[in-house]
Amino acid sequence: MRSVRARAALGATVVVALALVAAGLAALLVLRANLTDQAGLQAEVAARETAGQLALDVPYDRLETGDEEDHPVQVTDEDGRVVAVSKDLEAISGTGTDRVTPQPPPAAPEKPEKPEKPEKGDDDDDRDDDDDGAGAEPGRGEVSTDEPDFGNGTATVDGDRADYRFASVEATDSAGLTLTVHAGAPLAAEQRAVASVRAAMLAALPVVLLVVAGVTWLVTRRALRPVEDIRREMAAITASEDLSRRVPEPASGDEVARLARTTNETLTALESSVDRQRRFVADASHELRSPIASLRTQLEVGAAHPELLDVEGAVADTVRLQVLAADLLLLARLDAGERPGNARLELGALVREEVSQRTGDRIEVAVVVSEPEPGGLEVTGSRGQLARVIGNLLDNAERHAVSSVAVEVRGARGGVVVAVTDDGAGVPEAERTRIFERFVRLDDARARDDGGAGLGLAIARDVATRHGGRLTVAGAGERGARFELWLPGPR
Template sequence: MPGSVRARAAAGATAVVALALIAAGTAVLLVLRGNLQGQAGLQAEVAAREVAAQIATGTPYDRLDLPDGDEHPVVVTDEDGRVLAVGDDVRAVDGRPVGGARTGAGHAGSGRSAAAADDAADDNDDARGPRPGEVDDDAHQSDGTADVDGTVADYRFAAVEAEDGRGEKATVRAGSALAPERAAVGSVRDAMLIGLPLLLVVVAGVTWLVTRRALRPVEGIRAEMAAITASTDLSRRVPEPAARDEIARLARTTNETLAALEASVERQRRFVADASHELRSPIASLRTQLEVGAAHPELLDVPGAVADTVRLQRLAADLLLLARLDAGERPAGGRRVDLAALVREETAQRGGDRVPVRVGPSEGLEVAGSRSQLGRVLGNLLDNAQRHAASSVEVAVVRDGAWAVLRVEDDGPGVPAAERERIFERFVRLDDARARDDGGAGLGLAIARDVAVRHGGSLAVREGAVFELRLPVAG
């Protein structure tokens, strides 16, 4: 598949390797060419210095021991550019014929008198270059062509100056063929051109196989997720590879997500079932009372019908608030609520309750959030405390560092340690609470904790029967 990860990985790896090999191959060829050219230049310089050494020792030009023209073409010229000696079979250098050089001319063939030579020797004391009987330390190298026995080829030339004992200067130019260097470079280049495609094919194939094997668990995860989606069976899990790599972590994270999703769906199912159960009783009671009242008006229990209606209204409001909280609704920002003032307002409305509420020491602490939702939390906590209290309920607001703490405490039996988290689940009522319940559906504490979390705080049960709401202090 052209769009598959395997294909893209193989193509990408092949392209990267191809670029790397091309760059490395080019560098190798350049280095090889430079080394071979340097070697050719060194051979040419050695040949030129051997001839120059003969000239410096006074060997006549017609008796110079020159190398074969096929190996190192040599041309000896004077300061005026006239050819003094030339190697065997060398006909031209850089397109200039050299075949007319005189042989056996000796030093007299230079055309200069002995006096002139003596004057030149005196002038050389101040001139640059070699002294009489010496060879210049510097050698000038260049590329050129030479015609040896009718065959023109490229050479690397080295030019060295020498001066004999009479003060006559000569330049020896010797060449070394570049054909072996070019043949070596061409052989390496051809080998690279043949090996590069083969190597790229191997890289692409290995990358394809390795990627295929590495992604095989991903395909297993995808197939299992597709099966879970088709069957809606959230109890199934994707296979987890034994290796501790990214794919194994992906599989574990996927299973954790499935577990959380399964728990959420199961919680929603229980919520719907419990809500239906809680709604069924007051609706059935209200319907029965209305039917009896329709048939026998004198038997209609109006207070009971009103109580059932109020219970339905409260339950509907609780379910609506839970639905909004589950949808991620958060309190409007920028509003501040004074907890102490909220406590005073709520307790002032409870003058006729079964158990009176006493307000303990309270500081004027402000928190950011929704006044109505925080008032709902306080009301639910006070309702819960009054249902279980024996004779008193106390509420206080204190500061604990950056937190505002609202405590509601009653003198009831308290909550068992094993049940201190369970009571915050929805539709959960302990046996004692169920026996003394006045119509609650077990949603008050669940709503209180959800609202606390949405406000960036927490709600927990401490030792005994102390409910502690912690909220960050505003500002």
């Protein structure tokens, strides 16, 4: 089942089915308990009515048990003998004994005769007689007020067998004999009600599930329609390779709308990346064509006329090709997400080392290193890449300076700053972002041999970014430019 709509509809239907089954079972249990309690209450009333008659010493064969079919009654004594049953009771279970034939009670002991009353006239005897006999009531039994015992069983009355709820109530007659009355109330109404509700639930369950499945299918289809539109548009973009197209964004503002917005942002970034890659390939091809053509020309002339071979020019073109190939390789590694190293470096020493190796520069570089405390100028990163950044900044400053280039290294804002300043023409404020793009040279008239390929500052900025730092440019007073490289301290 690969369709999201089908899975959603099936899942919703299963969940609703489980919920309805659980709710239905709970409702049936509650209904059955309530109806059973009502039957128990009816059985208790019938049992107490019979127990009240026993407490008044009504003879067993004259007990009024009401409707025998609705309330079968069984009376037992302390020894479990059946002493009375309701009319037409043929069988019973669930009361402790299944006997329905009354048994005669044991013979009661004879009561002692009362002494004769004294004759009237004796004042003391009259007072005694008044005290002993005045206001005396005949003896009577009592009905237990304790909670009766309940249980379920069956009874057969006049040939009809049915289920009953029995209540057991104790009563004591005037002779002190304890009797137990078992009276039942039919459970047929409870069973019919539960069966009716169960049948109604079972009949309604498929209808409810079909409605849930249909509504879920329609709602999911409507909700996923924008997703299908996005998929269709993405398929068209893939087929046409036209990254300028965008997927439709629904106005709902929900997760699908956010997905469409993110997809369009991804397409924008991908289009920009592809454009940059195409420009990079085109610019790289253009930059490589000149030294390769020059080198080929020199070699062809040298092959035809060895005495005219410009060895120094061929070496210079070869060096240019080597430097350009190294720059392109480094940019490719940076674009691939190469992580910088974790070596701890002291930037002051690294700057001094780079400056000391520049023996052929036309301008001498002045270096100022401020060390506020030991280890205050340390950073973490790749020594080769950071040395390349410093070298590129020095190359750029030496290329544009008139008479001076200065380098300052100092700690600042939780990191280290390397500032390279020259007294050249400076960078126009409108171009201070564009100069960090690849193959960009502000002076298009400058010869390529003198101006470079326009990759130095782009490499420096990318390396700084990979190290968690930044590279910016600003004016240096009335004349010149100031490039500042900030790198975070050791991590």
